[in-house]
Amino acid sequence: MKNADFIKAHDRVKDFDWKASYSPAAARYDMPYKIPTKTSDPFRHLVRDYCSMERDKDDRQYGAMSDVMARAKMPAKASERWTEVLKIALPLTCYAEYAAMKCTGQLVEAVDNAELRQGYLAQMIDEVRHVNQEAHLVRYLSKHSVDAEGFERGFKLRNSNFLMRASRACFDSFFAGNPIEGALNLQVVAETAYTNPLFVTLTEVAAANGDQATPTTFLSVQSDEARHMANGYATLAAIASVPDNLPRLQRDFDSAFWRQHTFLDTFISAVYDYFQENRGGSYHEAWTEWVDHDWAGGYIERLEPFGVSLPHGWAEAKERVKWVGHTAMMMLAATWPMQFIRIDPLNARDFDWFERKYPGWYDRYGKFWETYAEMSDPTHGQLPISLLGSVPPLCRVCHMPCVFPRPDISTLRIKDFGGRKHAFCSDGCERTFAFEPHRYAESRTWDEHFDGYSIAEYIEKCGLLRNDGKTLLAQPHLRADKRWTLDDIRRQQFCITDPLKNLPSQGAVVVLQ
């Protein structure tokens, strides 16, 4: 098709709307924003071009994986330390894609703007693509990696693993609220700020650690994300062009940023920094480039003339991001028997790298990791959870432990609402709750669910044993010997207790030691 014809066709496909006169539809979704019916067009593709483009990309990605990579047994040659984290990272990311697909369905319905709707439809199919790509990658690694156990059941553990539960709480925000709230969470924050660190920079770490399957998949995913970012920008610009929208917009944007920050920065930084074996850059460096400079500096600040400001809590987040990954990883390692991955102890090279990249790291986390390594032998019979002075409660909003940014400067606070105690990890989560408490107050945390279980009961209940029926799926090392069994755990007699029960309520701010 000639370019002039393409432009003509593209103009015409944007003129499909008409004003309903026989049966105007009742609004399906709460929509507290006014959207101009004409805006800039973020998606200049016809369905025909889209299919052609996506098929080419699919052929390249799936072809490479099923052909040369499988024949060369590449997944089996990747760093085991790195491969382990994919058991949890991939199912969790997959749900983000699924939630994104739901978000775009809402946007097609609620945003009465043909230009924007075109882009949302393509994104809707893109998100199905990403779900399939990432599920395919999990299955691929399940078939080809050295220690496959865990890959085959990650999706099953979505509601019983505390980190995966926190990811649900984060990604549900893509489609639980009004469609614009979803777009802010998904397109404006998660995709525009975080997909570059996740799908671009993290793939460099993967490749450096011998994993070619993840970059092949993720870079193909990311090639769609640029269009999604354009969707987000066009949506945001459309909303910001109506002055009446601005107060609500800033409020929803603030919440969206904080919701994504509390989980994504914490999660990605733990993955990035703690599972590299062949070490390169740090998450903080990647974050500074992509989130601070590109997103905040190049993207959000350009919207300031329209009345959109950097989100509330931005300065706090900038400080938190130096520490949240280390704290999260300490929690994950401390609770390793309840995970379904093997967490490799850090070695001398790792210690040097952390101290270089995060000055002051050793004083705050070094001792924990030294002791973690010592405790990795089951014959010593000790669990690192015993190293924590107290176990923090989980946040009612983000479902992450209220221990951030660091245990010594935690911003935990407890409130009563509706006859229950609720813990919040931060001012941002407390503010989000305060806007619409009814949306969060009924949820139960992991602690509340499993209160009273022994760790052994939890492991059995959630199916966290290997195929021999006795060895734990998770291990505190990568060795083939000295693996922990259920009997080793039973000897510990450690019980899960909900710490919120014993904490003072109503306005108290507890600093954990």
Place this chain on the structure above:
Amino acid sequence: MSDTSSTTASVAGKLTRDFTFIKPAARRLTEYEALTVHQQPDAWGFDKVGANLEDPEWYLLRPDGRTLWSQDSTRLRHDDWYAFRDPAQQWQRTYIRHQEQQETSIARATEDAGLDGMLSALSPAWVKDILCGHYRAWSFFEYAIFRCLAPAQREALSDTLGNLLCFQSFDHLRHAQDVIVYLVELENANPAVDDGFGKQQWLESPAYQPARKLAEEIMGTHDWGELLVGLNLVVGPLLQQMAVSDLVRRSALLNNDVVASHIVMTAERDRRRNLAGTQAFVRMMVASGSPHAAHNREVIQSWIDDWSARAETAAVALTPVYEVAPVKGLSFGRSYAEARAACASLVRELGFASALDRQS
């Protein structure tokens, strides 16, 4: 029901290298199942955890306090929506590959017809009155279906159903755009093209007002189960058959328009796929042994009755369009009778009564 028992028990002693959390419909897990099933959280089944196993769990509610997904999103009832399987086993790669092949074939047919002089030779009356006046008007109907199915996939109660609706949504935007793209390319060869005529007809011509009313009602239908049944068991076989298959595809061959005929054939292939998916869905809803079968049968019958009546009204209004083509194909009477009979037959095969059985 989905297998929610411990994974290890079922695979003890054997290294598991495939997903064990999905219960395959047949003996072996298919690629479609592996990449689709249980991607959507199932608060009522798969995802229940902890001591309180009977209660579904939600992390975040909607602003009005409703849960993220709701059993009330359809009047139909089922204990395990995740048991549904798309008979076409489509996942994104197979779906996009299929649509890319269809679009490539259309592009080549259009290019060849232009080079062969077939496009310039089309009669002005065919181009103006059928392609621009009718087919282009009908693209708005297709667009309405695309729109209603996008939120339907959001609300559907399993991933296998959501993906089915998602792909069908995309189908209809493709159908709508194909009309536009063909007319743009035809415009280079044939001066009779008047693209604006289609919207004018859609908005003003009495022949299209019942269809427009139906399109607006479709966009206002929030029950995703009803949309599946109404669109694929009634609107497709009756109204789409007449408006697109008979009035465009069958007439096109008589009027030397191989491209329009080919475009519609690709849409018909999609229509057959969506019909097969809906037939599988309806059979699952009324399967013997299901405690909800009687209720579902009653609901589906009411939808078939209601949608049939509305689709008939829209179909009858198309009567004058049958007189427009320069070389006339099927008469309205025969087209209507055949479509009614085919639609009634599909409905009967599923064990339902159809008002379309009676004489028109």
